[in-house]
Amino acid sequence: MTVLDLAAPAPVRTEVTEATEFRLLGPVVVYDRGTGTSIVPSGPKQRALLATLVAHAGEQLSADRLAEELWGDRPPANAPSALHTHVARLRRLLPPGHEWISTLPTGYLLSLGRASTDVARFTRLSGQGRAAAPQDPRYATRLLDRALALWQGTALQDSCHGPLCTAEADRLEEQRLTALEALYEAGLNCGRHAEIVCDLERFTAAHPLRERLYDLLMVALYRCGRQSEALGVYERARRRLVGTLGVEPGPALRCRLEAILNHCPTLTASRPRHPDLAAEVARLQDRIDRLVRDQTDLLRRVQEQDAGR
Structure with a gap:
């Protein structure tokens, strides 16, 4: 497939890129921090093209792979020209x-x-x-809450039709669930078992094959004095795993069952330990990142005021 594009490159202005954020954790959007406005590609193929290019930023994507992403195994006869048109529209x-x-x-x-x-x-x-969770679960919950708050829907929303976007959306969803599990584990280590029971009930129902969520729910219920319900969660997990996958629960969930039956002392809520060096570094890096963003915004406003004089 031959691709020709005669668009002349525009001069680079770093202040433009600093103010731009590409958002894929929900609807595909280009957000301008300077003006507070969002650019949303109008059609599903434009959104899929942008999402694919951003997800693979810095990587050359062949015209054939992009055509497959937009049209699957039924590309139009003029696929090179059609792809060129979509790229030109996206540039504008x-x-x-x-x-x-x-x-x-x-x-x-x-x-x-x-x-x-x-x-x-x-x-x-x-x-x-x-990284902060083992030593400073309270700080870890703040970081994980901020991370999960970035999600505004399913990843690459309305753009997951081709293999590249589908694979990226699946990868990001797995990362989201892993972050959720880390959040609730940190919540348990903060003694918030009563607060998170309802959330864990909801997420085990939504993701019935994730054993880690059942594990966390069993601990939360046990710490709330609801041992029989915790045992019931194990049976629910076992029925779903056997019925869907034909497998018994894994060793981690079976060990959790034994611990609950034996009232193992390790199940009781533990006091958070003092933050270690890794947690302190993460905390300082987070503060530095916020200060840099604030300074960038301040410099931009000053430049805009100077330009308007």
Whole structure:
């Protein structure tokens, strides 16, 4: 497939990319922090094209792979020209002042420059939260709450029709569930078992094959003095796993059952330990990131005021 694109590259202005955030954790949106406005591609193919390029930013995607993403195994006869048209429309849609999409001999590449993505923020915050959880669960819950608050719906909403977007959405959903499990484990370590029982009931119903959620719910119920209900959760998990997958619960869930039956002392809520060095570093990095963002916003406002004089 031959792709030709005669669009001239625009001059690079880093202040434009710094103010731009590509959002994939929900509807596909380009958000301008400077103006507070959002750019939403109008059609599903435009959204899928943008989502694919952003998810693989810095990576060359061949025209054939992009065509498969947009049209599956039934591309139009003029697929190269149609793809070129979609790319050209997307270029016009994105904020001016930066060459977002480059044309390469066999495909296209999106360069973020200094723009950000909500996926990168989620990855950073959730990673810091999991790192802080063993020593400082209260701080971990704040980080994980902030990470999960970035989600505004299912990942790559209304864009998951091709193999690349589908795979990326599945990967991100797995990361979201892992962050949720870390959040509720940190909540248990903060002594918040009574607060999270309802949430864990809801999530085990929504994700009935995730043994970790059943495990956390059993501990929360046991700490609330509801041992029989905790045992009932194990039986519910076993029936679902056997009925759906034909397998018994794994060793972690079976060990949890034995611990509850034997009233194991390790099931009682433990006091959070003092933060270790890793948690302190994560906390300081979080504060530094916020200060940098605040300083960037302040400099932008000053520049705008100077330009308006």
